[in-house]
Amino acid sequence: MAGGRKNQGPKARPPIASYTDDYFVFPHIFWMIAIPFGFYLLFTATFTPDNALRYLPGHLGTFVNYMGRSHHNICISLCVFAVVAHCVEAAYAGKVSQDKCLTPLATAKWSFMTFLFGFASLSRLVSYDRLKTTGKQH
Secondary structure (H helix, E strand, C coil): CHHHCCCCCCCCCCCCCCCCECCCCCCCHHHHHHHHHHHHHHHHHHHCHHHHHHHCCHHHHHHHHHHHHHCHHHHHHHHHHHHHHHHHHHHHHHHHHHHCCECHHHHHHHHHHHHHHCHHHHHHHHCCCHHHHHCCCC
């Protein structure tokens, strides 16, 4: 051979991640109602506990008002923790989506839904296995 190079045939390329998987599902409807309602109760207790008596029925309004008035520091701590936890979960969902080779649009959806619904959305993403559902390799 000229130049001392042997013909090795086509070179095997390392697999490149293809971002063609657009997998996305919503969390269960129970969580889509319960989590925002919990945030509403927590933020009402923290920032406007008097409104709880007007807008929430019976003992629930009384409890939210009591928590906001008597345990304000606990409510503030829970608010901060909940927001930080959902932000961290959303960032982790973005990383998991990229690791699973999901499209940028699917990654944005997962990050946003995980920010809103936390573990309910993240658990569906983490349990997703492309090979099991499609039988294809990337």
